[in-house]
Amino acid sequence: MGLADKLEEANKNNKPKNWCAYKYMYDNLTPENQKALDEAWVRGLSANVILSALRSEGIKSSNEAIRAHRKGVCKCLKK
Numbered sequence: 001m002g003l004a005d006k007l008e009e010a011n012k013n014n015k016p017k018n019w020c021a022y023k024y025m026y027d028n029l030t031p032e033n034q035k036a037l038d039e040a041w042v043r044g045l046s047a048n049v050i051l052s053a054l055r056s057e058g059i060k061s062s063n064e065a066i067r068a069h070r071k072g073v074c075k076c077l078k079k
């Protein structure tokens with residue numbers, strides 16, 4: 001396989017430019033859960049508390065994803 005093929009293959013696995021793990025998780029929540037999550041941030045709950053609540057609901061997320069999104073350094077906010 002040549003380099004061009006390798007590059008093509010690597011590119012296929014790339015996520016969209018503005019892919020954000022947090023946004024991806026959020027977009028897959030039910031409207032009720034989105035509301036609950038929004039309210040949790042407004043109420044000032046810590047990322048750790050929110051993360052463990054998400055996990056107990058079987059929703060996958062990570063501290064890194066949350067931190068990046070909250071700090072505005074994730075890709076979804078860089079449009």
Ligand SMILES: [Zn+2]
Pocket residue numbers: 020021022023068069074075076077
């Ligand atoms: Zn984001």
